[in-house]
Amino acid sequence: MPARTPLQASRSILLHIALIVAAACSLVPFFWLLCASVKQGDDIFRWMFLPWTNLGSLTLDNFRRLFTQQNFGLYIVNSIFLSSMFTILVVSLSSLGGFALSKYDFRGKKPLMIVMLATMLLPAQVLLPSSYELIYHFGWLNSYLAILIPGAVSVFGMFLFMQAMKAVPDELLQAGRVDGCSEFRLWWEISLPVVRPMTGAYTLMCFLASWNSFLWPQIILQDERKYNLPIGLANMMGMPEYQTAFGTLMAGTFLSVLPVVVLFFVLQKDFIAGLTSGAIKG
């Protein structure tokens, strides 16, 4: 590194001040959220962050109330179930379909891809009324089937895997065939490992999208015991005991956001490892 001139040093300091201010704008709301969720009663209005003169008054009551007075535990379980099932379905369907589009020529492939491409630009919201009608006729209202089965269709995912699977060498597949691999195993044991880093990123994206999903589940789910976290929290916000629920609501938001951030942190390392190791060489 070259020696620093005084001018450079002062520029560097200014630069870092600007970045720290910007980072604070991003991070302070998280910190404020955490603080609000461990304060009790009027402390929330009296102290902006923590009651510094009386830290003994901090409490976990808000979290306790979430699980005793609200169905929050149930919402978490529902959200975890819905998000994992959704992710598994979308990723397996898209990778299998994308593999077929990428590595085989079959009748109807061109028209299929053209129709798929044409639907990509459509705002999905136009489908809400007619999908609701369809689900109504299926008798799937208030059922998770209505969320998971239509949700398994991802044109974006199909194209993503189709593009990524082009990196799988045809010679490798041919060698697999000669060795007696079934076509299914060519997908599962040869092609999927090659696109593992991309699969990881896509898995995380799908999980996030489902974890944060609100509009369609809100339309479908009527029984409060089936709500996911976004619906549960949004409804808690509108409750009449709004004033007392302030801290509880913040505790709930904190718990909803935390797993996503942690998951991203953990998987971020996995992506890098996946990228550097590489499934095949040469």
Add this chain to the structure above:
Amino acid sequence: MMRATLWKLQARYSPYLFVSPFVILFCTFLIYPLGRSFMLGFYKTAGPRNQLFIGFDNYKFLFQDVLFWVAVGNTTLYVIMFLSIQIPLSLGLAILLNSTLVHARSFFRFAFFSTHLVGQVFVAVMFAQILSVRGGLVNGLLSLVVGHTVQINWIGDPYLARVSLVIASLWLSVGFAMIYFLAALQAVDQDLYEAAEVDGAGKWSRFIHITIPGIKPVLLFMILVGIIGAFQLFELPWVLFQQSTGPANAGLTIVSYLYVTAFQGGDLGYASSIGWMLVLIVLMIVGTFRVFGFGRDV
């Protein structure tokens, strides 16, 4: 012999087998509802069971429907306010972060990007509290600055409600846009800057003549994504304004109007026609971008 035939069959038919789950679901839950929604646009309905064919009346009514135009107006206003802050802010941050002088770049990158992991609903719940009149973070900080208690009604006032929406939306998306700009900046040819410096070009002219053309595809992409995202906005305002369209309908968007019409009013037909107007608007925006020659990038 038998085994060999089976083996051949599985090789020939497996591609069909592999795409069929997708194709079946794609046709059932995307193609069929799409056609059906087009049909529904010509009906007046009360729930899924009562339907009356009314031809183009839904679309005729849409053009005189004040609420629909309020929604379009809200969205236009929002997109202008949002993009005119988001683009310069995230590009500026990316330029700062791209400097060779920066320490702990990955920390800053994570700090900026982390907000994007939070879903719209959670952001809305958070900002409803952060902007609340009593005990809110923003009023608290303002009180500190001014020296007396500030009680601004950020959410309840029809004008400030729009500002609140933009603030929450910026918090959610500035870091995300910054990541894109950062990647674009790193792809700009560094030799160009050196050559320009030799030729005596100032900082500003280097920014205008090298940086902007270099990142133009990403810049246009972010503007397009911003506009399309704005027209599809629903969760953020809906939850921020406590599952309503906001004070004096300041938080009414096209999608929330569709939602209210279909699922609170029960008119799936009229809601479908609102949906098709949304399709038309989005296609027009994308078309405009293409006509002006940004086609291949977008």
